[in-house]
Amino acid sequence: MTPLERFLDTFFNAAVLAKYAPAILQGVWVTVELSVLIVLSGIALGGLLACVRAYRVRLLSFGIVIFADIFRALPPLVLILIVYFGLPNAGIFLSSFVVLYAILTLILAAFAEEILWAGITSVAKGQWEAARSTGLGFTQALLWVVLPQAVRLAIPPLTNRAIAITKMTALGTVIGVPDILNQATTAQSFSGNASPLMLAAVAYVLLFMPFVVLSRWLESRFAWRKV
Numbered sequence: 001m002t003p004l005e006r007f008l009d010t011f012f013n014a015a016v017l018a019k020y021a022p023a024i025l026q027g028v029w030v031t032v033e034l035s036v037l038i039v040l041s042g043i044a045l046g047g048l049l050a051c052v053r054a055y056r057v058r059l060l061s062f063g064i065v066i067f068a069d070i071f072r073a074l075p076p077l078v079l080i081l082i083v084y085f086g087l088p089n090a091g092i093f094l095s096s097f098v099v100l101y102a103i104l105t106l107i108l109a110a111f112a113e114e115i116l117w118a119g120i121t122s123v124a125k126g127q128w129e130a131a132r133s134t135g136l137g138f139t140q141a142l143l144w145v146v147l148p149q150a151v152r153l154a155i156p157p158l159t160n161r162a163i164a165i166t167k168m169t170a171l172g173t174v175i176g177v178p179d180i181l182n183q184a185t186t187a188q189s190f191s192g193n194a195s196p197l198m199l200a201a202v203a204y205v206l207l208f209m210p211f212v213v214l215s216r217w218l219e220s221r222f223a224w225r226k227v
Contacts, residue, residue: 009193010193010194010195011194011195011198012195012198013191013193013195016187016191016193016195016196017195017196017199019187019191020183020184020187020191020195020196020199021199023183023186023187024180024183024184024187024196024199024200024203026178026183027178027179027180027181027182027183027184027200027203028180028203028207030097030177030178030179030180031169031179031180031207032207034097034100034101034104034166034169034172034177034179035166035169035211037101037105038101038104038105038108038165038166038169039108039162039165039166041101041105041108041109042104042105042106042107042108042109042112042162042165043108043109043112043158043162045105045106045109045112045113046108046109046110046111046112046113046115046116047112047113047116047147047151049064049067049068049109049113050112050113050116050117050120050150051142051143051147052064053065053113053117054117054120054142054146055138064113067110067113068110068111068113068114069110070110071106071107071109071110072107072110072111072114076103076104076107076168076171077171077174079103079107080099080100080103080171080172080174080175081174081175083099083102083103084096084099084175096172096175096176096177097172097177099175100169100171100172100175100177104165104168104169107165107168108161108162108165111161111165112158112161115154115157115158115161116150116151116154116158118153118154119149119150119151119152119153119154120142120146120147120150122150122153123146123149123150123153127145127146127149128141128145128146130145131144131145131146152222155218155219155222156219159214159215159218159219160215162211162215163208163211163212163215166208166211167204167208173185180200180203180204180207181200183196183200184196184197184199184200185197
């Protein structure tokens with residue numbers, strides 16, 4: 001067997017690919033479901049916390065800052081393992097899917113809150129004053145005048161963070177979430193061949209490339225135009 005044939009047999013074995021492709025496809029759907037849920041929930045929660053912080057209630061703001069700092073500082077894998085293996089000792093049992101969803105959602109929310117808060121604080125004070133002068137209350141000015149501008153400023157870092165978080169769904173393999181990587185590593189163990197891992201790599205590229213293209217479109221679509 002030539003080196004090229006050995007390489008193809010190791011990474012592109014047609015029989016192995018055909019046998020385990022259905023299982024990896026099931027993992028793709030699990031990864032897609034997790035990614036969509038995490039992005040929607042994380043950004044929504046982060047936006048809510050940023051809006052609450054805008055009221056500058058000292059105790060609430062302090063709690064939000066502590067939450068954001070903790071979940072941005074701790075490694076996601078550590079949090080996943082603590083929750084999945086630690087909570088059962090307290091009588092709380094959660095599925096691996098729920099644990100991964102909850103942890104990554106909270107992490108994305110922490111980053112989203114800081115990103116959106118930076119956007120809110122970067123809006124000129126005159127925008128607040130102009131909105132209030134028209135008779136809008138604080139909440140109305142925040143929602144209809146300030147927040148749209150803050151979101152526009154926050155889109156580039158927010159989309160990049162969302163992509164990074166969705167790729168972390170692969171961490172679920174350590175607690176048995178049947179995502180792409182879990183299915184591929186299981187198939188690789190049974191087959192003794194690296195072809196399932198190569199198929200998983202292709203699946204990740206095909207899955208996340210649209211997210212990358214969409215993020216670039218959003219950045220260009222909502223970018224501030226120079227006059």
